[in-house]
Amino acid sequence: MKSSLRAFGIGLFLAGASMALFDNLSSDSIQKDNTAYEKQLDDYEKQIAELTKQLNEQKPDSDTSNKTDEQTTRTTEKKSAATEEQNKSDVVEETIYIYENVSIYTIGQQAEDLGIVTNGRELELYLSKPEFARSIQKGAFDLRSDMTIEEIAQVLTGQPTE
Template structure:
């Protein structure tokens, strides 16, 4: 083999190596572009998770309300209202109180049975930031939804 043949063969190998390098660089860019579709899938999954959390909060409220409804036998008569013990309380919401403070207060007053359910409901329904300062008459026969509606209504 002469010198020019070896030189041509070496140049050919160099060009082939450069071509493989360019191909691998473009392939890596395609992988990076596929991560943007993964980001979109992640966002969709997070939205679905949020929806499931809201549904769970609503189901917990439904369960709590179902537990409050008395089951009567066919022959059993409803109790007289005077014998029912409903805890009536005045809730005073002061400036600086948050939904955690209010839930703890309601639980300690006996108006609600679980402060975490109350907190979860307010967050799921985006009501935690709409709580109004004031005095509210509440009782234990009220549902979490009714309590939340009462303390988040705009006063006129």
């Protein structure tokens, strides 16, 4: 019994000693890391001061900056017009064919597959509303991708558009 207590005591002593040793090592490495970070911070502050000085020396006069702003505005307007023109040309125009007893799910999936809507499930849910579900017409319907879900539903049900 005494030997097991002695062994247990020695084990506790060794565990405590190793923990103390590792604590000292980690605090030394933390101090080294802190010193390195402080040096790096000083270097960054010097770089910021240098760049600020350069920026102040190279300040453009207001006339030049106004001309640059006008050029930027014109360029932005041209890009907007080009994007708008491209969006008009990206409109998908397709014909959906609806036959007797076709499901609303099939209509939504067909519209999504043709690129008329991005989410066929959304069209399906909209068409399931009572005012549309009972009045979907059979036939061929020309639809465009720039139409809203409501407009598509009105075309498929033969309801007048507002």
